Amino acid sequence: MLVFTADHIAKTFNRRKIFAEISFSLEKSDSLAITGRNGSGKSTLLKILANVLSPTKGEIEMKIDGKIVKPVDFFTHLGLVSPYLQLYDEFTGWENLDIFMKVRGINASDECLGELLKRVNLWERKNDYVRTYSSGMKQRLKYAFALIHKPPILLLDEPTSNLDAEGISTVYQIMEEQKKAGILIVATNDSEDIKKCEQAIDLNLQSNGGSKK
Ligand SMILES: Nc1ncnc2c1ncn2[C@@H]1O[C@H](COP(=O)(O)OP(=O)(O)O)[C@@H](O)[C@H]1O
Ligand SMILES: [Mg+2]
Known part of the structure; x- marks a missing residue:
């Protein structure tokens, strides 16, 4: 059993609010697209989910077979692919x-x-x-x-930008396999990437509960 939950996550940089009230709960086979204009905080949110950055408010919880995983150990169960x-x-x-x-x-x-x-x-x-x-x-x-x-949880930051058709098809294959094996979270504005995910959160809307599309 795998459960990954974000509870009222907010991030502020130098008193500038990037986003607030981000909540979702995902289980095995769930997939989530995080969308929003450039600078809306997609990459920041992925880093928070991976425990690379701390949220200003809120909690992230990872549970595997009923056991809570400490944030410092998230990296053993999670992979983040980022351009950086x-x-x-x-x-x-x-x-x-x-x-x-x-x-x-x-x-x-x-x-x-x-x-x-x-x-x-x-x-x-x-x-x-x-x-x-x-x-x-x-x-x-x-x-x-x-x-x-x-990793049971895979986070992808703009996975298909800069890739040719062959690279994109490799990425889509990886996404499909991840959806069967665990949880997939993708930060993207590409409509094809978004279609591959069951749920979406739009950071432009600031507050969203992982609405079904
Ligand atoms: N370490 C940081 N310190 C201050 N501001 C930051 C930092 N990282 C990102 N930002 C700002 O936070 C906002 C969101 O950035 P980012 O998460 O990269 O957005 P996106 O991935 O949606 O384009 C931007 O305005 C960016 O300049
Ligand atoms: Mg980004």
């Missing part, structure tokens, strides 16, 4: 994954890394330096990071 994730240009794609695992304390076999690189279509380029990768390839490598530990 840091890659190391002077290392290969394979080495970047290896470094990321060691930092996170994840044990995955070479076979598992290989599977991931194949899944995001980077197997052929795994031994090339990341500085030689296109922006789409870098974004696909970030997916491999997020999927390394098969």
